[in-house]
Amino acid sequence: MERFLLGICLTLWPATAFAQTPVTIDLGLIKDAAALYSYPNNCAEVCFRDQTLPDTIKGYLLSSLKRDGFETTTVDLAESAGRISIRLTGAGAAEYSKVLPEYLKLGSLGLTVARGLATAGSPGAHRLWRYNWRYFLPHGVAMVNHRTVQLLHFPPDTVLMETQNYLAAETTKRWAKLLLKNDAPLSEVDRFQNIIDVLPIAAPEREGQTKHFNDVYSHFDDYVRGLLDLWLPRPGMDGRPLVVMGGPARQRLKAVTGVDLPQPLELRVITLKSGTKVPALAANHPSRIWHAKDDDVPKDEQLDAAMGIMKQDLIAACWQVKMGMDTTASAEPILSLCKQTWSGRDKEICVLSYTQVFGLSENDAQLKCGNLDPNVIRSVGDKYLTVLPE
Secondary structure, eight states: OOOOOOOEEOOOOOOBTTBOOOEEEEEEEHHHHHHHTTSSSSBSSSBSSOOOHHHHHHHHHHHHHHHTTOTTOEEEEEEETTEEEEEEESTTHHHHHHHHHHHHHHHHHHHHHHHHHTTOSSTTSOOSSOTTOEEOOOTTSOOSSOSOEEEESOOBTHHHHTSOOTTOSHHHHHHHHHHHHTTOOGGGGGGGOEEEESSOEEBOGGGGGSSTTTTTGGGGHHHHHHHHHHHSOBTTBOOOOEEEESHHHHHHHHHHHOOOOOSTTOEEEEEOTTSOEEEEEEEOOTTGGGGGOOTTSOHHHHHHHHHHHHHHHHHHHHHHHHHHHOTTOOHHHHHHHHHHHTTTOHHHHHHHHHHHTSOOOHHHHHHHTTTOOSSOOOOTTOHHHHTSOO
């Protein structure tokens, strides 16, 4: 694939006290930009959402800018001589002229890997790239003013083909509720969910429970390492807090940084290529709690497992919010504080478990949990809890 995103051309317009200099960024060949933006997102014989490539790129960029707090920044696209470029005008233009080309360079690296997987495999075996996978980058997340970073597994294909919103997955929406429960500002909750998936592959949710990913994880390690180096640093201070969600994410973090986070609520420090130190907390994948619901398991054990995971999740989300809101906070004292914060609140945890896992209404959940003792959650080392999928 031709090398791409080499030229960033700054178009100088008369600056005033109220307007900033527009910035024009060359995205390269139209066919390369289309591949990086997974275009067309959801077309077969008939398009689910009939959009042009400029519409698609503009939509994702406006989403990122809004989540970064640059709501008034405008995006214009132009196609010429087989190439496509964007012009940004407003407060976010200068910042995005730095981060966007680097982000898309890493995307181009990952795309080259993905294309290689389409022809890779042992003689007589299936290709490593599956027929129902789509290469997909985390478009639309906050890239500049994000408060924390979440390392996850892979994006479900619905966020590409249906919503075109990287934060619209049920897992991501559930985690947003936990962030809000821990006093994240509603207007800024998306800034806590800058997401790096260890696999930039939009796939059906069930793929996460299959063996198909096992042969491809390591191929994307340079891509993952690059995004960590891009999105975790904060100028003049330690890196943004990192929450590492689920077994696959923790395994890949160990592969790319050497830091082991064996179980939820383990806390370590990772060192980026630049030497920047980053506090990293292990957490459950946001979907793990739904595995607690199992008709083959007694009801009380299902609830015990759900509450055990819910408490871990609330503590992790608490740490994420407090660390993200206070750039001077120390990771270990904040984790201890969050454990204390959610100690003795088992009735509240019970209600959240019934509503989020078992589908009860708030009123019915309150009735179910009304006579709960203050501390009834079993140890998170309970046998049933430890065998639930990560």
